[in-house]
Amino acid sequence: MQQYFEVRWHGRGGQGAKTAALLFGEAAMETGKYIQAFPEYGPERTGAPVKAYNRLSDGPIRIHTQVINPDVVVVLDASLLESINVTEGLKDNGALIVNTQEKAAAIKEKLRVTNAKVAVVDATKIAVEILKKNVPNTVMLGAMVKITGVLEWDSALASIKEKLEVKFRGRTEIIEGNVEAIKRAYDEVEVA
Amino acid sequence: MKTIAKTGNEAMAYAMKQINPDVVAAYPITPATEIVQIFSNYVADGEVDTEFVAVESEHSALSACVGASLAGGRVMTSTASQGLALMHEILYIAAGNRLPIVIALVNRSLSAPINIHCDHSDTMGSREAGWMQLYCANSQEAYDSLIIALKVAEQTAVPAIVSTDAFIISHAMERLEVLEDEEVQRFIGEYKPRFSALDLENPKTFGPLDLQDYFFEHKRAQIDDFSKVLGTYNKVAQEYAELSGRYYPALEEYKTDDADVAIFTAGSTADTAKEVVDGLREQGRKMGLVRMRMWRPLPVEEIKAALGKFKAVAVMDRSDTMADFGGPVFLETRGILYDAKKKPLLTDYVYGLGGRNIDISDILRVYDEIEQVVKQGKIDKLITYLGVRGEE
CATH class of the missing domain: 3.40.50.970 (Thiamin diphosphate (ThDP)-binding fold, Pyr/PP domains)
Structure with missing residues (x-):
């Protein structure tokens, strides 16, 4: 059977977990991959825990099942670590990437992760400093691309910028701010 | 394009x-x-x-x-x-x-x-x-x-x-x-x-x-x-x-030529099942898939010809008829096969109601069970509600 690269995004309603999955998917498509990006819908409300997924492949993707064993888990909100088992199903040698102020080693110990690497970046701080708003979703894409190595950095960044240009037509400040924040996350992400 | x-x-x-x-x-x-x-x-x-x-x-x-x-x-x-x-x-x-x-x-x-x-x-x-x-x-x-x-x-x-x-x-x-x-x-x-x-x-x-x-x-x-x-x-x-270069038959067959058994289903599950069939083929198991794409009008002769060549077929229905006789695809397929010269043993799996996830393992299980039906030469359970708690 075909090999897939699968991602699970954890966030809270309103933080843009779905948007991050869509942006990551489209960026991956631009590099020639076949992609899926889909949210998990339930009775979600602003602030409630939400999930979104990616599935990437070099060939056409035919399976339409939930992602059960992700290669990567991205957590947009560290407060979710208290209430949700974010490492559930995470593949051996996979990666957990968390938006937090804590050190990677501390998160690794707290969640007792032994089979995967843990990476952290303070995406909230970066977002607040550069974008003046707590919107960590696009910022995390920088950490995501670096840690996974599944996408080529330059083309991924170019693609994300292109999508932002469509979304924020003419609002240069937001577009450039997002790009800067993504680059900073790429530089600042720390691994344990 | x-x-x-x-x-x-x-x-x-x-x-x-x-x-x-x-x-x-x-x-x-x-x-x-x-x-x-x-x-x-x-x-x-x-x-x-x-x-x-x-x-x-x-x-x-x-x-x-x-x-x-x-x-x-x-x-x-x-x-x-x-x-x-x-x-x-x-x-x-x-x-x-x-x-x-x-x-x-x-x-x-x-x-x-x-x-x-x-x-x-x-x-x-x-x-x-x-x-x-x-x-x-x-x-x-x-x-x-x-x-x-x-x-x-x-x-x-x-x-x-x-x-x-x-x-x-x-x-x-x-x-x-x-x-x-x-x-x-x-x-x-x-x-x-x-x-x-x-x-x-x-x-x-x-x-x-x-x-x-x-x-x-x-x-x-x-x-x-x-x-x-x-x-x-x-x-x-x-x-x-x-x-466009993309052809969609009313009834699609996937790796059915030499297959002994097949699943007959529709929608996204059929796509997933193709991947399962590829995996089974790698194990040397002769299994195929027939995908129902057009269900009105019914492609009667096509269904008869496609399903008639198998020893057993599992229909996967994503709804129920409330007839106490399984799902609509099963019921109508049984009707179509009634006067077929060659017909398979036919079972029904009602699955995925209300969006219940259908995983690769669920589809594999259906292939395993339909293979068992062929071995035994008979059907033990005509209609299965796949993965329903309290039932299985």
Whole structure:
């Protein structure tokens, strides 16, 4: 059977977990991959825990099942670590990437992760400093691309910028701010 | 031809944009809301010439479509679940008046209990309304099928429903290839209605009372025209393949040539099952898949020929008939195979109601069990409710 690269995004309603999955998917498509990006819908409300997924492949993707064993888990909100088992199903040698102020080693110990690497970046701080708003979703894409190595950095960044240009037509400040924040996350992400 | 990333809903809205219908009348309902929401943006941005009619219910939506279609327009709408149920009365009126309206539909369970996720109860509940039905496996197919269905509908004067699986396809972004606007326009051509209420030179009466004297003949004529849909579909699907490189048979067979057993199912699950079949083949197990894409009209001879060659077949139904006899695909398939010279042992798996995830392991289990049926030469359990707690 075909090999897939699968991602699970954890966030809270309103933080843009779905948007991050869509942006990551489209960026991956631009590099020639076949992609899926889909949210998990339930009775979600602003602030409630939400999930979104990616599935990437070099060939056409035919399976339409939930992602059960992700290669990567991205957590947009560290407060979710208290209430949700974010490492559930995470593949051996996979990666957990968390938006937090804590050190990677501390998160690794707290969640007792032994089979995967843990990476952290303070995406909230970066977002607040550069974008003046707590919107960590696009910022995390920088950490995501670096840690996974599944996408080529330059083309991924170019693609994300292109999508932002469509979304924020003419609002240069937001577009450039997002790009800067993504680059900073790429530089600042720390691994344990 | 260009490659883009779109969800099932976005893909269907994009196809509607390229079709550029005269009238769209619609009422929003989860998970199909996005289709008309995105389409109404196209209207507001002047990218289509469509008259968009915002109405107060799905009953009104399809009623407005009937009026617009009687007036000679190219007409489309979109709905799901309860919305289709509320349209039910008007479905028959559209079909009986031979109005080639096309619905971009998202398959969602029917209440109660209330649920917004996928099963096929909504369209299966409208099987007798006289509409062509196409069940799509992915976003690409949803885009392509709307274009194909519109042309078939207009050529046969039979309305059509094209559907995707709620959320699994409707809200999942995938990579797909789309045609240029002009290519779509050239393919569907100009719509020339047989009759138009606005043709003042040739006034006609539409929808008059039709009692014991002629009703039966008119119904028989409708049934007769309906029987021609498959032939027209085959021709149009071929034309579309020449244009796009993508061919969609009414009934699809996957790795069935030397197979002893097969699953017979529809929608996104059929796509997933293809991957499972590839895995089984790698293990040397001769198993195949038959995908039900068109379920109205029923491709009877095709089903007989396709399923007749297996020793055993497991139907996977994403709805139930409440007949205490499994799902509709199973029931009708059994009927079709009754007089077949060669017929397989046939079992039914009702699965995925209300959006219950269907995993690769679930499909593998069905293949394992149907293989067991062949070994034993008999069926132990005719109807299984796959993965239901408390039952198995």
